[in-house]
Amino acid sequence: MAVAKSTRGNVKVDRPLSPHLQIYSPLINMVMSILHRMTGAALYFGSLLLAWWLIAAATGPSYFNYVNGLLGSLPGRIVLLGFTWALVHHALGGIRHFIWDTGRGYDLKTIDAMSWGSIILSVLLTALIWAAALWLK
Amino acid sequence: MSTNSTMRTPLKNVRRLGSAKEGADHFWKQRVTGVANLVLAVFLIWLLVTLVGADHAKVKSTLASPLVSLPLLLLIGSAMVHMRLGMQTIIEDYVHGEGTKIVCLMLNTFFAIIVGAASVFAVMRLTLGA
Ligand code: HEM
Numbered sequence: 001m002a003v004a005k006s007t008r009g010n011v012k013v014d015r016p017l018s019p020h021l022q023i024y025s026p027l028i029n030m031v032m033s034i035l036h037r038m039t040g041a042a043l044y045f046g047s048l049l050l051a052w053w054l055i056a057a058a059t060g061p062s063y064f065n066y067v068n069g070l071l072g073s074l075p076g077r078i079v080l081l082g083f084t085w086a087l088v089h090h091a092l093g094g095i096r097h098f099i100w101d102t103g104r105g106y107d108l109k110t111i112d113a114m115s116w117g118s119i120i121l122s123v124l125l126t127a128l129i130w131a132a133a134l135w136l137k
Numbered sequence: 138m139s140t141n142s143t144m145r146t147p148l149k150n151v152r153r154l155g156s157a158k159e160g161a162d163h164f165w166k167q168r169v170t171g172v173a174n175l176v177l178a179v180f181l182i183w184l185l186v187t188l189v190g191a192d193h194a195k196v197k198s199t200l201a202s203p204l205v206s207l208p209l210l211l212l213i214g215s216a217m218v219h220m221r222l223g224m225q226t227i228i229e230d231y232v233h234g235e236g237t238k239i240v241c242l243m244l245n246t247f248f249a250i251i252v253g254a255a256s257v258f259a260v261m262r263l264t265l266g267a
Pocket residue numbers: 036037038039040041043044047087090091092093094095097098167168171172174175176178216219220222223224226227
């Protein structure tokens with residue numbers, strides 16, 4: 001059996017190790033859990049983008065136009081598209097967590113349905129938001 | 138440092154001392170700010186969608202309204218608390234060296250406060266005029 005060389009305080013303990021990530025075959029619930037974490041981390045650094053845009057607006061027209069130009073360029077748009085999807089996907093993941101917090105939705109069928117539902121809905125909502133933005137423009 | 142091969146950990150030292158009474162605090166704040174973020178993120182998306190392609194004057198006058206700047210300030214506050222707690226969990230999961238962990242947790246706090254303060258400052262400047 002694999003043994004963990006872990007340290008707790010000033011004591012070294014050899015304890016049996018439970019099966020780790022590579023032992024499991026990837027299931028949709030596991031993918032969703034990882035995606036929730038990845039989108040959360042992406043939004044963490046994405047907060048810099050919002051701060052930058054707000055600072056640009058507060059600075060004045062010429063710097064604002066410069067920043068807007070960068071955000072409106074193709075690479076800028078790709079980043080913003082990713083930001084939109086991450087926000088929508090993470091928000092839907094949050095709703096899933098709130099449902100679980102009430103003690104409901106733990107059977108595998110429901111988890112699978114909510115997982116696939118969030119993926120599909122996150123893509124649809126992202127497309128809808130961008131369609132609205134481009135249409136209103 | 139001593140080595141042993143038993144299942145015993147320093148847990149025995151804190152047994153019967155009672156809990157620190159803070160166990161649910163992180164969890165609960167993550168939920169409260171998560172719910173707030175949900176509402177405020179809908180607002181943010183609406184705001185940004187309506188401002189796509191807008192020039193500086195339009196953006197400035199929109200953000201000058203308290204009906205826009207107030208929810209924006211609330212979003213910044215809620216999101217900064219939420220993302221700091223969230224990143225703390227991630228750090229605690231992956232960073233195991235005691236020193237590195239403490240440094241990472243500090244940087245996490247600094248990051249949230251600096252990004253939050255800079256954003257709040259920008260919104261205040263837009264809404265109070267300067
Ligand atoms: C839009 C509405 C949002 C909702 C409903 C929401 C909800 C949640 C919930 C319930 C968790 C805890 C998950 C768990 O206990 O495992 C969480 C984690 C997290 N959230 Fe959010 N959140 C939202 C927006 C945001 C935003 C805007 C950011 C960043 C600026 C963010 C960053 C994070 C991070 C970094 C984590 C930690 C991820 C992890 O531990 O795996 N969230 N979110």
